[in-house]
Amino acid sequence: MAAVRRSAILILCSCCLHAARLSAQRRQSSPATAGESRAVTAFEKARANQANGLALEAFLRRMPKGGDLHMHLSGAVYAETFLKDAVEDGLCVNPNIDSLVRNPEHGPSTPCQQGSVPAATILQDQKLYDALVDSFSMRAFVPTPGVSGHDQFFATFDRFGGLDKSHSGEWLDEVASRAAAQNEQYLEVMMTPEFSASARLGQAVGWPVAPGAGSAQDIVGTAPQQLEQLRAKLLEGAVRAEADRSTRHARGSPAVRPDPRPASATDVSGCGVNGRIDPGCDQA
Numbered sequence: 131m132a133a134v135r136r137s138a139i140l141i142l143c144s145c146c147l148h149a150a151r152l153s154a155q156r157r158q159s160s161p162a163t164a165g166e167s168r169a170v171t172a173f174e175k176a177r178a179n180q181a182n183g184l185a186l187e188a189f190l191r192r193m194p195k196g197g198d199l200h201m202h203l204s205g206a207v208y209a210e211t212f213l214k215d216a217v218e219d220g221l222c223v224n225p226n227i228d229s230l231v232r233n234p235e236h237g238p239s240t241p242c243q244q245g246s247v248p249a250a251t252i253l254q255d256q257k258l259y260d261a262l263v264d265s266f267s268m269r270a271f272v273p274t275p276g277v278s279g280h281d282q283f284f285a286t287f288d289r290f291g292g293l294d295k296s297h298s299g300e301w302l303d304e305v306a307s308r309a310a311a312q313n314e315q316y317l318e319v320m321m322t323p324e325f326s327a328s329a330r331l332g333q334a335v336g337w338p339v340a341p342g343a344g345s346a347q348d349i350v351g352t353a354p355q356q357l358e359q360l361r362a363k364l365l366e367g368a369v370r371a372e373a374d375r376s377t378r379h380a381r382g383s384p385a386v387r388p389d390p391r392p393a394s395a396t397d398v399s400g401c402g403v404n405g406r407i408d409p410g411c412d413q414a
């Protein structure tokens with residue numbers, strides 16, 4: 131995931147610089163400003179420095195990036211973080227499919243189901259740890275006939291999907307800190323709320339049976355009053371509780387809501403704590 135993200139940033143930056151250079155060249159009526167000229171010169175110099183490949187990366191990393199829009203939070207967190215969280219939460223790992231396994235009704239002290247091992251095993255098993263990082267990301271992925279990069283990317287979400295959303299604040303901190311470190315000014319992060327209980331309730335409740343002829347109905351034959359009752363039933367049953375819970379977790383991020391609060395297990399950035407300010411604390 132890290133490598134893919136870095137490549138995307140490099141491509142984005144190269145495009146931006148190329149566009150800036152072209153526009154500077156074409157604006158004959160308004161010549162490039164001193165700052166634009168300096169940026170183009172520095173970029174060309176870093177690019178020409180073949181002996182030091184890191185010069186170009188160093189230049190691009192510091193270059194202002196603007197905003198990162200449509201960022202799915204769980205797609206932006208590193209696999210290594212998910213593995214750490216899985217160990218903390220006492221989840222299990224299925225080595226046959228390199229996925230996390232979550233048993234909501236079982237606590238951390240409950241033995242894993244047959245075929246699975248405690249997530250803590252990865253701390254002593256480098257091979258399994260590496261296999262899981264590859265499974266949760268695009269790292270080392272090589273497309274084969276019938277399995278494209280697209281397939282791998284979307285398959286990852288189910289593999290780490292067993293993690294609890296209570297980590298959302300910590301994940302937001304990680305993403306904000308990384309964005310600040312590569313000089314991004316703005317993040318537009320999206321998070322899908324938990325909906326497993328809501329989905330189960332929806333299945334159990336079912337769609338209202340259409341009333342008899344003569345009643346006010348919508349195009350599928352449902353009366354407005356039935357829809358109101360259905361809505362109330364779903365909200366009270368699970369939907370409101372799940373939505374509230376997800377919102378609370380997201381708000382738990384000190385990075386996006388900096389205030390002097392005691393450091394906690396999920397406080398990665400430590401904004402305002404013990405005088406330590408992470409660059410991610412200023413992230414919009």
Ligand SMILES: [Zn+2]
Nearest residue numbers: 200201202320
């Ligand atoms: Zn999307």
